[in-house]
Amino acid sequence: MELILKNDVPNLGFKDDIVSVKNGYGRNFLIPQKLAILATTSSRKVLAENNKQREFKEKKAIDEAQKLVKKLSKLEIKISVKSGTGGKLFGSISNSDLNSELANEGFDFDKKIIKVQGGNIKRLGSYIASIRLHRDVIHEISFDIVKSED
Numbered sequence: 001m002e003l004i005l006k007n008d009v010p011n012l013g014f015k016d017d018i019v020s021v022k023n024g025y026g027r028n029f030l031i032p033q034k035l036a037i038l039a040t041t042s043s044r045k046v047l048a049e050n051n052k053q054r055e056f057k058e059k060k061a062i063d064e065a066q067k068l069v070k071k072l073s074k075l076e077i078k079i080s081v082k083s084g085t086g087g088k089l090f091g092s093i094s095n096s097d098l099n100s101e102l103a104n105e106g107f108d109f110d111k112k113i114i115k116v117q118g119g120n121i122k123r124l125g126s127y128i129a130s131i132r133l134h135r136d137v138i139h140e141i142s143f144d145i146v147k148s149e150d
Contacts, residue, residue: 003036065133077143087124
């Protein structure tokens with residue numbers, strides 16, 4: 001079943017993408033939740049026209065995202081946490097912890113756009129996270145987990 005997404009759906013696609021999904025997933029979840037519509041010929045024509053009009057507006061958003069990438073690339077992030085023997089953390093570090101550290105540096109993001117590679121972090125070291133600033137602009141940022149002085 002081919003559908004046109006009306007909103008971003010994690011692990012499936014972005015708004016206005018045409019995706020192919022199993023019939024039950026589309027019929028029982030995506031369409032009733034108003035996350036997608038059927039990709040008929042008329043809806044494809046409407047989508048194509050909307051994409052032409054949106055293209056100009058998107059260029060400005062991409063330029064702003066690129067400026068933000070330049071600022072983020074200069075940033076060095078160190079998160080200090082309590083840890084035990086062998087560099088094992090008491091608890092874990094997730095995307096929300098990284099988001100709060102970025103907020104301390106003056107960047108205001110939604111924690112949903114930050115993905116830490118490997119999921120939750122449970123050891124000291126250097127790690128990489130990806131920040132999706134725009135559908136076409138994804139920036140990878142490196143950060144360090146260090147032992148706190150306490």
